[in-house]
Amino acid sequence: MNIRRIFALAYKETLQIWRDPRSLAIALLMPLMQMTLLGYGVSLDIKHVPVCVYDQENNQQTRGIIGDIVSSGWFSISRTLTRQVGIRHAMDRGDCIAAIVIPANFSRRLASTGSAPVQAILDATDVNTTNIAIGYLQGAIGEINAGIDAQWAAAHGIQPSQIGQVDLVQSTWFNETLDSRNFIIPGVVAVILALVGAQLTSLTIAREWERGTMEQLISTPVTALEVMLGKLIPYFVVGLVDAVFCLAAAAWWFKVPFRGSIMTLFVTTALFILVVLDIGYLISVRIRSQLGASQVALLITLLPTTLLSGYTFPIDQMPAPIRALTFIVYPRYYVTILRAIFLKGSGLADLWAPSLGLLIYAVIVIWLAARAFQKRLD
Amino acid sequence: MSATAPEITIRTQGVSRSFGGVLAINKVDMAILQGEIFGLVGPDGAGKTTIMRMLAGILAPDSGVISVDGVDVVRDAEVAKRHVSYMPQRFGLYEDLTVKENLFFYGELFSVSRKDRLARSKELLAAAGLQPFQSRLAGQLSGGMKQKLGLVCALIHTPRILLLDEPTTGVDPVSRRDFWAILYNLRESGVTIVLSTAYMDEAERCSRLALLHAGEIRHCDTPERLKQAMPGALLAITSQDPRALRALIADRPGVLGVLLMGDRVHVRVDDPSRRIPELTTLLAAQGVADAVITPAEPGIEDVFVALVGAQTPL
Numbered sequence: 001m002n003i004r005r006i007f008a009l010a011y012k013e014t015l016q017i018w019r020d021p022r023s024l025a026i027a028l029l030m031p032l033m034q035m036t037l038l039g040y041g042v043s044l045d046i047k048h049v050p051v052c053v054y055d056q057e058n059n060q061q062t063r064g065i066i067g068d069i070v071s072s073g074w075f076s077i078s079r080t081l082t083r084q085v086g087i088r089h090a091m092d093r094g095d096c097i098a099a100i101v102i103p104a105n106f107s108r109r110l111a112s113t114g115s116a117p118v119q120a121i122l123d124a125t126d127v128n129t130t131n132i133a134i135g136y137l138q139g140a141i142g143e144i145n146a147g148i149d150a151q152w153a154a155a156h157g158i159q160p161s162q163i164g165q166v167d168l169v170q171s172t173w174f175n176e177t178l179d180s181r182n183f184i185i186p187g188v189v190a191v192i193l194a195l196v197g198a199q200l201t202s203l204t205i206a207r208e209w210e211r212g213t214m215e216q217l218i219s220t221p222v223t224a225l226e227v228m229l230g231k232l233i234p235y236f237v238v239g240l241v242d243a244v245f246c247l248a249a250a251a252w253w254f255k256v257p258f259r260g261s262i263m264t265l266f267v268t269t270a271l272f273i274l275v276v277l278d279i280g281y282l283i284s285v286r287i288r289s290q291l292g293a294s295q296v297a298l299l300i301t302l303l304p305t306t307l308l309s310g311y312t313f314p315i316d317q318m319p320a321p322i323r324a325l326t327f328i329v330y331p332r333y334y335v336t337i338l339r340a341i342f343l344k345g346s347g348l349a350d351l352w353a354p355s356l357g358l359l360i361y362a363v364i365v366i367w368l369a370a371r372a373f374q375k376r377l378d
Numbered sequence: 379m380s381a382t383a384p385e386i387t388i389r390t391q392g393v394s395r396s397f398g399g400v401l402a403i404n405k406v407d408m409a410i411l412q413g414e415i416f417g418l419v420g421p422d423g424a425g426k427t428t429i430m431r432m433l434a435g436i437l438a439p440d441s442g443v444i445s446v447d448g449v450d451v452v453r454d455a456e457v458a459k460r461h462v463s464y465m466p467q468r469f470g471l472y473e474d475l476t477v478k479e480n481l482f483f484y485g486e487l488f489s490v491s492r493k494d495r496l497a498r499s500k501e502l503l504a505a506a507g508l509q510p511f512q513s514r515l516a517g518q519l520s521g522g523m524k525q526k527l528g529l530v531c532a533l534i535h536t537p538r539i540l541l542l543d544e545p546t547t548g549v550d551p552v553s554r555r556d557f558w559a560i561l562y563n564l565r566e567s568g569v570t571i572v573l574s575t576a577y578m579d580e581a582e583r584c585s586r587l588a589l590l591h592a593g594e595i596r597h598c599d600t601p602e603r604l605k606q607a608m609p610g611a612l613l614a615i616t617s618q619d620p621r622a623l624r625a626l627i628a629d630r631p632g633v634l635g636v637l638l639m640g641d642r643v644h645v646r647v648d649d650p651s652r653r654i655p656e657l658t659t660l661l662a663a664q665g666v667a668d669a670v671i672t673p674a675e676p677g678i679e680d681v682f683v684a685l686v687g688a689q690t691p692l
Contacts, residue, residue, distance in 0.1 A: 008486030012475065019474045216470025219434045220487045221459045375455070377437045 001229075005222050009230020013204070017234055024238075027200055031192045031242045035249050038188040039181075049133050050078035052087055052096040056104040065118070068144050069100065074136040087121055097123040098133050110148075185256045186338035187311025189246040190272070194305045194331045195298070196242055197276030198283070200235045202297035205284035205373070215377065224373040228366070232277050239273040250342070259345030267348065268341070271358045272334040275365060279330075282369040304329045311335050333357040384411040387539060387570040388433060393442030395428055402428045404593045405442070410572060410586075415565055417584030418574040419682065425593040426574035427467055430543040433572060434464035447538055460488075463532035467543040469524050471531060473517025477508060480516055480531055488535030495534060502530040505560050507553075522553025529560060540564065542573040546580060558583060578679035587678070591686045605676050608684045610634045610646045613654065614674035617643070617666060626664060627657065637683055644680055 017024055051069075055062050069075055078096045081087060087099040101119040103109075110116035120137055124130045205227075208214040217227070247265065251258045280297050287293040307313065308322070309331035315323055326332050333354035340346035348355060388410040395403040403425045410416045418426045431437035432444060435455030444451040449458040471480045478499075485495040503509045506526040511519060516527060525545055532540060546554045561571055565585075573584070581587055581601065588598040597604060617623045620643050624636045627645055632653045637644040647653040654671055661669045676684075 002489065004486050004489055008483055012472065012479070012483050015479060016472065016474050211473070212466065212468040213470055213472055215431075215436065215466040215468070216464065218436050219459060219462070219464035219466075220484070221456060222487050223456075375436065377431060 001223065001225055005226045006230045006233070009222070009227060010233040013231050014234040017238070027196065027238050028241060028245070031196050031246050032249065034192045034195070035188065035246050038192070039185055039249070039254050047074060048076040049074055049098060049129070049136070050096045051075045052079045052081050052090045052099040053077050054081040054084065054087060054099060054101045057102055057106045059107060061107050061110075062102045065102065065144055066100065068147070069137070069140045072136065072140045072143070074133075074140070091121075091123045097126070097129060098137070100137075181254060182256045182343060183339065184312065185250045185254045186342050187309065187335045189243075189250055190309060190331045190334040190338055191305050191311055192246055193239070193243055193269075193273065193334075194276050194309075195301050197235075197239050197273055198280035198297040198301045199294060200238060201232065201277045201280030202283045202293040203290050204231050204235070204281065206288055206290040206293040209288040210290055218375040218377075224375065225370045227373060228278075228281060228369055232274075232281065235277050236270075236273060239277055240270065243269045243273060256342050258342050260341030261345075261347060264346070264348050264351070265338075265341050268334065268337045268351065268355055268358070271355065271362060272330075272337075275330050275358055275362045278362065278365040278369050282365060282372060285369060285372045305331045308332065309335045327357070330358065330361045333361075384413055386410065387412045387447055388416075388572065389443075389445045390429075390433075391443045393429075393432065393439045393444055395432065395437070395439045402593050403432075403439070406593075406595055408588060408595065408598070410570060412570050413565055413568045414585040415561060415571045415573065415583070417581050417587045418572065418590055419576075419578070419581045419587050419678065420574075420590030421576060424590040426576075426590060427543055428593075429590075430464070430467075430541050430572070430574055434462060434541050435459055436464070461538040462541060463535070463537035463539070464541040465528045465532045465543060465545055467547070469516075469528060471516050471524075471528060474515060476513050476515055477503070477519070477527055478512045480527065481534055484531040485534045490535050494536075498534055498536070499530070502533055502560070505556065505563070506530050507556055520550070520553075522549040525549050526553055526557060526560075529557060533560075533564070538569060540569055540571045542571065544574050544576065546575070546577065554580075578677055578682065581678040589682055589686055596686045601678060601681075604678070604681045604685070608646075608676055608681045610648050610684070611650045612674045612676045612680055613645045613647060613650060613657070613671055614639075614642050615645060615657070615661075615669050615671050616641060617669045623661075623666065623669065626660070626666070630657070630660065632656070635684060637680060639679075644674060644676075646680065646684055 053066055055066060066077070070077055075098070079086070079090055081090065081099075084101075087101070090096050090099065099121040101121065103117065103119070106116045106118075118141065120134070122130045122133060205214070208217060247269070250256045279301070283297050283300070284293045287296055305311075308315075308318075308326045308329040310326065311331070315326050315332065318326070336354045337351050337358075340351055344350075386409045388408065390406050390408045393403060393406045394401065406425075406429060408416075418429060420426055428437065432439050433446060433451070435446075435451045435458050438452060442452075446458045447461050451458045472483070475483065481499045481503075482495070485499070490498070500509075503512065506523075506529065508523060508526060508530065511523065516524065519527060525548075529542070529545065532542075546557055549557065561573075564571060575581055584601065586598065586600050587604060588595045589604070590596070597607070599607070615623060615627075620638055620641060624638055624643050627633055627643070628636050632648045633645060634648060635646040637646075645657070647657075650673060654673075657671055661671075
């Protein structure tokens with residue numbers, strides 16, 4: 001291995017990247033754009049679920065209950081109905097996904113029997129949203145019940161603490177606000193870097209074949225390893241800049257709490273970028289046309305990364321064979337690492353397993369890519 | 379040429395190569411001597427590029443032995459590449475790099491010292507007339523300048539062997555002259571040059587030629603001896619309408635071949651002393667009054683057609 005040749009290749013490649021401002025701009029702006037789209041677009045929280053309200057009784061007490069439900073923040077009233085059939089219409093038009101019906105004798109029943117029903121009708125075409133909405137509703141009703149109990153107790157001169165009850169005291173760690181964005185954004189960063197990184201290098205060898213410069217390059221004593229290292233160095237810098245962009249956006253724009261060390265973040269991110277760039281390089285070596293290489297890079301990174309990296313769909317919930325498959329989906333390691341660094345503040349010692357996964361991946365891919373590059377035309 | 383017998387620098391034995399079942403090169407044997415300018419001559423598709431690529435070690439033969447500078451290219455291509463420079467037919471340098479940057483890059487690939495690189499690029503750029511364009515992007519050079527830059531880059535590490543695949547195709551006459559001046563200089567310093575060409579006038583400048591047709595070397599010798607080996611003698615006939623003339627003469631007795639050369643036809647005959655009067659009579663009888671028949675020196679194109687029996691593209 002000859003350091004001078006590696007540097008010559010790296011310098012040449014840098015000049016070429018620099019002289020192609022359009023692709024450089026794409027390489028640097030694309031991640032930010034994707035970050036914005038995915039960061040805002042993907043959220044598992046459901047806020048302001050549109051509900052219709054059909055309050056048959058419509059007195060101070062029932063209005064208070066509806067007010068309590070809305071003030072939880074999870075729901076907002078899209079329509080107030082006066083007839084039962086209005087619910088069906090509203091759901092058909094998509095004005096609401098839930099309807100709350102309070103019967104006409106609500107107050108009387110509550111006063112006489114101590115309990116009264118509130119009906120919730122849900123549009124279950126989107127099961128996930130429906131389940132979450134039910135959860136929120138139950139939570140809201142629970143709060144209302146507690147309020148009613150407290151009022152009753154006060155009215156009867158009993159201290160609330162004297163009522164026997166078991167309280168569940170929840171304490172959520174690492175993502176205290178239970179904001180799914182804190183969980184998603186680190187995954188988004190991993191997905192974007194995996195996609196963009198492979199795109200960056202997928203063109204580099206294919207371009208030389210297409211432009212006819214490869215024929216002359218392979219007639220020199222340069223080795224396959226030198227070509228790979230020389231070409232990866234400048235893209236590694238571009239990849240790191242992309243990573244800085246995305247991670248900074250995650251921490252400052254999306255306000256994901258960052259609790260880990262910058263050093264751990266740097267080491268693991270560098271390792272991940274190395275893997276990602278080398279995957280693109282390997283594709284470029286095997287497929288000698290730019291268009292083909294770029295499409296293959298997209299194909300083999302996009303689907304596995306979005307579906308199997310655990311960035312939206314929890315790996316623990318997958319059936320065993322699919323779960324086994326995720327071990328070859330390299331972004332899963334980085335998704336795990338990033339979440340742990342951001343939310344738990346984990347260090348390298350805690351993250352040895354996914355880091356080792358990335359390292360093994362890097363070694364295998366570098367070995368494959370170095371072998372795949374043949375200094376022959378056929 | 380030195381007094382001692384020059385060594386064989388490149389040798390091929392029984393080299394064959396096919397692409398997708400089609401035989402492109404068929405059992406090629408060559409022995410190229412140190413310090414000669416060896417020309418591979420033949421029409422497009424004759425197999426020139428395939429041979430050049432195999433000599434450069436970037437294409438493996440199906441069978442046969444290739445040795446370059448004492449190294450078995452089929453087995454140790456990487457060793458041979460240290461002292462060989464190859465200039466592909468298609469421009470192989472980086473168009474988005476400047477002249478100077480391309481030179482730097484290829485100098486570094488061959489580990490040329492900074493001092494040597496600067497001295498050598500100065501000298502080579504001057505010889506190629508490229509000095510004023512050092513900071514120009516290679517993609518913005520003219521066709522001739524590109525080829526000269528290719529040559530300069532190929533020479534930056536002082537190779538022992540230079541392989542040039544159709545180096546002057548599409549090159550203007552002035553650039554071509556610069557190009558050849560550099561090649562002659564190299565030969566003086568003992569560099570072995572192999573070049574392929576479809577230009578017959580260029581072929582004449584080579585010290586030895588291999589006439590290549592359909593993947594086989596049909597003849598291999600110096601241009602002079604090839605001309606002597608041509609059967610028959612050559613006549614040139616000028617006329618207003620050379621095409622009509624060719625049609626008229628082609629099937630006459632004693633006419634071995636007729637070749638259209640711009641405003642003239644080259645007619646190869648078995649016995650000029652007998653055929654000149656015959657042709658004169660014929661042309662007069664056919665009313666071709668302006669025709670002038672003179673004995674002519676054969677060019678490589680005439681020789682190629684006569685010896686190989688095929689029409690060259692030019």
